[in-house]
Amino acid sequence: MNNIDLTNRYKSMIYRQCGESGLKLPAISLGLWHNFGHVNVYENSRRLIATAFSKGITHFDLANNYGPPPGSAEETFGKILEENFKSYRDEIIVSTKAGYTMWDGPYGDWGSKKYLVSSLDQSLKRMKLDYVDIFYHHRPDPETPLEETMAALSLMVQQGKALYVGISNYQATDAEKAIKMLREMGTPCLIHQPKYSMFERWVENGLIDILKENGVGCIPFSPLAQGLLTDKYLHGVPADSRIATSGIFLNESSLTAETLSKIAKLNEVAKSRNQKLAQMAISWLLKDERVTSVLIGASKAEQILDAVQALNNISFTSQELGRIDEILS
Ligand SMILES: NC(=O)c1ccc[n+]([C@@H]2O[C@H](COP(=O)([O-])OP(=O)(O)OC[C@H]3O[C@@H](n4cnc5c(N)ncnc54)[C@H](OP(=O)(O)O)[C@@H]3O)[C@@H](O)[C@H]2O)c1
Numbered sequence: 001m002n003n004i005d006l007t008n009r010y011k012s013m014i015y016r017q018c019g020e021s022g023l024k025l026p027a028i029s030l031g032l033w034h035n036f037g038h039v040n041v042y043e044n045s046r047r048l049i050a051t052a053f054s055k056g057i058t059h060f061d062l063a064n065n066y067g068p069p070p071g072s073a074e075e076t077f078g079k080i081l082e083e084n085f086k087s088y089r090d091e092i093i094v095s096t097k098a099g100y101t102m103w104d105g106p107y108g109d110w111g112s113k114k115y116l117v118s119s120l121d122q123s124l125k126r127m128k129l130d131y132v133d134i135f136y137h138h139r140p141d142p143e144t145p146l147e148e149t150m151a152a153l154s155l156m157v158q159q160g161k162a163l164y165v166g167i168s169n170y171q172a173t174d175a176e177k178a179i180k181m182l183r184e185m186g187t188p189c190l191i192h193q194p195k196y197s198m199f200e201r202w203v204e205n206g207l208i209d210i211l212k213e214n215g216v217g218c219i220p221f222s223p224l225a226q227g228l229l230t231d232k233y234l235h236g237v238p239a240d241s242r243i244a245t246s247g248i249f250l251n252e253s254s255l256t257a258e259t260l261s262k263i264a265k266l267n268e269v270a271k272s273r274n275q276k277l278a279q280m281a282i283s284w285l286l287k288d289e290r291v292t293s294v295l296i297g298a299s300k301a302e303q304i305l306d307a308v309q310a311l312n313n314i315s316f317t318s319q320e321l322g323r324i325d326e327i328l329s
Contacts, residue, residue: 004050013056014311018292020215021190023133023164025093025293027286027314028307029059029219034246035299036076037067044300046080051301053085053092055308061193061219061295062127063097063138064119070102071126078127092133096123097168099138111141111149120161135162136193137178139169150178154187164190168221172206179214189216191292196220198229198266198284198328199259208290217292220285224296226250228259229281231267240299265327269320278303279310284324286314 015024030052036045049060066073074096085092098119101109108115120135135156137149153165165187167178175192182189192211196203197220211218224230226249227242233255237243242250263277270280285294298304316324 004047004054006054009054009056011056012308012311013058015056016289016292018191018217019211021164021188021217023093023190025059025217025219026057027293027311028057028282029061029093029293029295030057030304031061031221031295031297032073032077033063033066034242034297036073037069038072038076039068040076042076042079045076046084047301048298048304049077049080050084051304052298053088055304057304057308058091059093059095059293061095061221062123063100063136064102064123065100071122074123074126078129082128089129094127094129094132095134095136095166096120096127096132097136097138098123099136099141099168111137111144111152113148113152113155116149116152117155120156124161131160132162134164134166134190136166136168136191137170140167140171140174146174146177147181150181150185154182154185157187166191166193168193169195172210175207176210176214179210179216183214189214191217191219193219193221193295195222196285196291197223197225198281198324199225201328208288212290218290219293219295220291221295222297223285223294224278224281226297228254228263229266230278231263231276234260234264234267242299262327266324269323269327273313273316273320275310275313276306278306279313282307282310283314284316286310287316 014027016027018025062074062077098116099111102119156162157165167175170178179189194203208218232238232241243252267277270277273280282294285291296307
């Protein structure tokens, strides 16, 4: 496809069973939170998708509000899909979500049936799709009854607009309740999408056990802590980095002396494993079989190629794990 060779796309990727479902996901998935909005260069966005797919990354993760402007990442993805991948739809897993602010008024945010059903309809139009493979509730809503939100997810599956459903950013207790409700409604929860990386380990305090016990998959997002868990900020802030170009969700205040010192030490551990730090950060999550897939972001095709190389070494010695824990403590 347009100068990217797809011939060997299934040669090296690892596919893991998502919980106890029949669905396998690639060990590395690509998220479209950044670098796919109307503000970005279309040809680069296209190249990111093509590079990922050529390496067996079959899963692309979106949300209604990704851009900027909100909605534009879905439009860009829909255009790329239509122009380049139309005949590959059945080889691709598309997910989208709703739960954060999307449009004005009381029906464009959180977790009501009114919001979720309308939002998925809008997402399908933007992506020019008949259905998504996974629809997520993006964050828990303290005001809407959990039953209403879960029933809305179940309805989407009954209507054929989503094949599977998931939840994101739910703490362990709420996740357990949501999973139980969905099971009772006859729509098993496929997957949970939490923030999880070497720098953010709350998932280990109960959530990952609950997911395993209930046969639900786990797809950690921001595995590189938005780029902090790479070697890129060790010598300043590069002009083409997320901190310099976006600065909204990640800014220079994250680069404290303490964090930079941890990054430098982790970088040494990665080198001793013949990996880049970005690769070690991905491997470190995948060492746990309960992690179905690691959801990366990328601004350049080379970052995707780097990430895929992480799969060559996803086991750690107890000394390496001990050293990493010591650095992170
Ligand atoms: N459910 C939720 O609430 C939620 C929230 C956030 C994200 N997500 C999902 O998770 C996905 C990934 O999030 P993320 O983008 O924060 O993930 P990430 O993998 O932690 O960070 C990706 C960023 O790190 C930098 N990077 C990647 N590889 C690199 C390398 N080899 N060397 C140096 N820098 C590298 C790039 O930024 P620069 O090159 O621009 O510096 C890239 O855009 C999102 O797209 C979205 O699908 C979900």
